[in-house]
Amino acid sequence: MNQSVGIRALAVNFPEYVLTNDHWKKNYPDLLLKLEQKNQTLQLFDNESQQNDNWVQAVKPYREDIFRGTLERRVLTGDETTMTLECGAIEKVLQAAKLEINEVDLLISCAMFPERLVIGNATLIARELGFRGTAWNMNASCGGALLALDHAVYAIQSQKIDRILVSVSCDYSRHIEHTNPFSFTLGDGAAAFIVEKVQTGEGLLHSYSTNTHESCDVVYPKLSVDEKGEIKLLIAINKETVKYVTSLLIKYFQECSTKVLSQSGIKLEDIDFFVLYPPTAGYIDFCASELNIPKHKTIDIFPQYGNISVTSVMAALYHTAEQKKIKKGDLVMTYAHGFSGAAAAHLMRWGDVALGAVPPTSESLMKLTTTVGV
Numbered sequence: 001m002n003q004s005v006g007i008r009a010l011a012v013n014f015p016e017y018v019l020t021n022d023h024w025k026k027n028y029p030d031l032l033l034k035l036e037q038k039n040q041t042l043q044l045f046d047n048e049s050q051q052n053d054n055w056v057q058a059v060k061p062y063r064e065d066i067f068r069g070t071l072e073r074r075v076l077t078g079d080e081t082t083m084t085l086e087c088g089a090i091e092k093v094l095q096a097a098k099l100e101i102n103e104v105d106l107l108i109s110c111a112m113f114p115e116r117l118v119i120g121n122a123t124l125i126a127r128e129l130g131f132r133g134t135a136w137n138m139n140a141s142c143g144g145a146l147l148a149l150d151h152a153v154y155a156i157q158s159q160k161i162d163r164i165l166v167s168v169s170c171d172y173s174r175h176i177e178h179t180n181p182f183s184f185t186l187g188d189g190a191a192a193f194i195v196e197k198v199q200t201g202e203g204l205l206h207s208y209s210t211n212t213h214e215s216c217d218v219v220y221p222k223l224s225v226d227e228k229g230e231i232k233l234l235i236a237i238n239k240e241t242v243k244y245v246t247s248l249l250i251k252y253f254q255e256c257s258t259k260v261l262s263q264s265g266i267k268l269e270d271i272d273f274f275v276l277y278p279p280t281a282g283y284i285d286f287c288a289s290e291l292n293i294p295k296h297k298t299i300d301i302f303p304q305y306g307n308i309s310v311t312s313v314m315a316a317l318y319h320t321a322e323q324k325k326i327k328k329g330d331l332v333m334t335y336a337h338g339f340s341g342a343a344a345a346h347l348m349r350w351g352d353v354a355l356g357a358v359p360p361t362s363e364s365l366m367k368l369t370t371t372v373g374v
Contacts, residue, residue, distance in 0.1 A: 005153040006203020006348055009099075009194040011092035011356025012311075012318045013085050014074040018362050019173075021067050021184075028179065035066050035181055052250055058286035066184065069281025072362060073187030073306035075173040082111045082169040083121050085190035087128055090167050092356030093192040104165040104194070107135040108152065110144035111169045112309040113233065125167065141338030142277065144168060144310040145191070146209070146346055152195035153204045167192040170309035175221075176235045185280065187306035191314035192356075202329075202351035206264035207344060208256055215248050215339035217241045249279060252337040253287055256345035264347055266331070268293070271347070273326045277313045277336035278302035287335070299325065304362075312336065322358060326350050 024032055062069045076085075086109060094101060109122040116124065120137030140147040145168045152164040172186035222236035253276075261268060274297055276287050284300040301316050308315060313336040320326055330350045337343035 002157045003159075004198050004200050004203045005156045005195060006198045006351060007149070007193050007353055008196050008198065008351075009093045009097035009354040009356070010191070010314065010318050010321065011089050011096055011193070012189065012191045012315050012359055013089035013092060013356075014189045014305075014359050015076050015080050015085070016360065017075055017077045019073050019075045019187075021071065024067075024178070024184065031179060032066060054289035055246065055250055055286050058282035058289060059280070060282075062281045065281075066181070068185050069303055070185045070306045071303045073173070073185075074189055074308075076171055076188050081115050082113065082171045082188075082190070083115050083124050083128065085171075085188070086111065086121060086125055086167040086169045086192065089169075089190040089192035089356070090125065090129060090165065093165070093194055096354040096356045097194050098354075099163075099194070101129050101131045101165075102133065104131070104163050105133050105161045106152075106155065106164045107131055107133060108138050108148050108164065108166045109135070109168075110138050110140070110148050110166070110310050111171075112141060112144070113171060113175060117233065121167075121169070139341070140310075141212075141341030142279070142307075142309045142312065143209070143212075143336045143338035143342040143344050145314050146207070146334060146336050146344040147342050149193070149195060149204065149346065150207050150209065150344070156195065156197060163194065163196045165192065165194055168310040168314060170311045172235070172307070172309065175233055182235070182237060185302075185306045187308045189305060189308045189311040189315060191311050191318065193314060198351050202349045204346060204348050205331075206260060206266070206347045208260040208263060209342050209344035210252070210255060212248070212252060212337060212339055212341055212343050214251075215245075218245055218248075218339050220340075248339070249283065249337075250286075250290075252343035253335060254290065256335055256337070256343050257287075257291065257333070260333070260345040260347055266347055270331055271333050272297070272330040273320060273332050274298045275313060275317045275320055275332060275334045278316070279307050279312075279337075310336075310338070318355065321350070321353060322355055328352060 111121045114121040122135040126135040148166045169190035176183045226232045334346045
């Protein structure tokens with residue numbers, strides 16, 4: 001029997017600046033007017049996803065909303081970077097766990113996007129925080145957090161490593177123009193978690209993952225030159241293949257949720273809470289309908305944060321725990337997918353998980369606190 005391994009501490013870290021929809025209303029009124037007119041004829045999903053009634057009903061409330069359900073997004077300003085966000089999250093999680101950085105054996109960084117695209121953030125973080133252990137980068141796009149947890153668990157169960165620190169970050173706002181409507185739904189943020197041996201029966205119980213090769217041509221990086229003459233990496237969308245995004249959003253969730261349950265032998269009704277990655281407004285409602293579970297067993301952070309890529313599922317897990325929606329002994333399903341990366345579902349038994357400091361609140365976050373579980 002394998003040693004039980006799981007998350008022992010979890011923290012989040014976000015930029016201070018909160019960008020609301022008023023930013024576009026005040027600065028880009030002509031753009032919004034144009035988008036409102038275009039919105040009348042825009043097809044939000046392809047014919048295949050149109051046949052899924054759960055999907056159609058879940059996204060219907062956002063059909064006429066230009067901001068697609070997003071109320072706020074945290075965005076980097078000034079000297080903030082993915083590295084400073086990750087370092088902040090790491091400091092918070094170490095404080096919560098009452099550990100020093102060099103009591104960790106391995107550091108894994110998953111950044112979307114790292115400060116140095118080829119090298120990644122891991123060794124930069126190690127230099128900044130004085131970490132002397134092994135540090136490496138991992139990329140599974142938005143699915144990276146769960147894949148990193150998988151690898152951390154396997155490494156510790158091999159008896160070669162005792163404690164692993166994973167940090168994840170997203171800086172979408174630095175890679176898309178504010179005049180691109182896609183930017184309305186994107187934000188920035190970071191999370192960090194510590195993985196080690198836990199009490200028998202707790203931690204990660206089962207996982208399932210798959211690659212997402214069908215999505216490789218949907219979103220891709222594009223090099224541009226900014227006003228300072230410096231090369232800038234932008235997020236580009238293929239107007240032809242993006243038509244099939246909704247079908248893939250449905251496909252990956254159906255596959256991962258079905259397989260993780262069937263392979264584990266765990267019954268759906270025995271799961272206490274579902275922490276799922278929200279790439280779009282309505283997606284959590286869709287997932288709840290697909291599984292035929294009550295919505296109060298889910299959490300939706302999309303209106304408050306937008307899509308924050310690899311950080312999303314860990315931020316949702318943090319808020320779930322911080323709001324005491326899960327307790328020690330609860331069975332939790334997590335799910336995330338990343339285009340041109342991986343999709344994964346986990347089943348874990350929640351234990352004594354130390355939480356980092358609560359991020360600064362806002363009116364929207366206060367609403368999240370009061371509406372979850374209703």
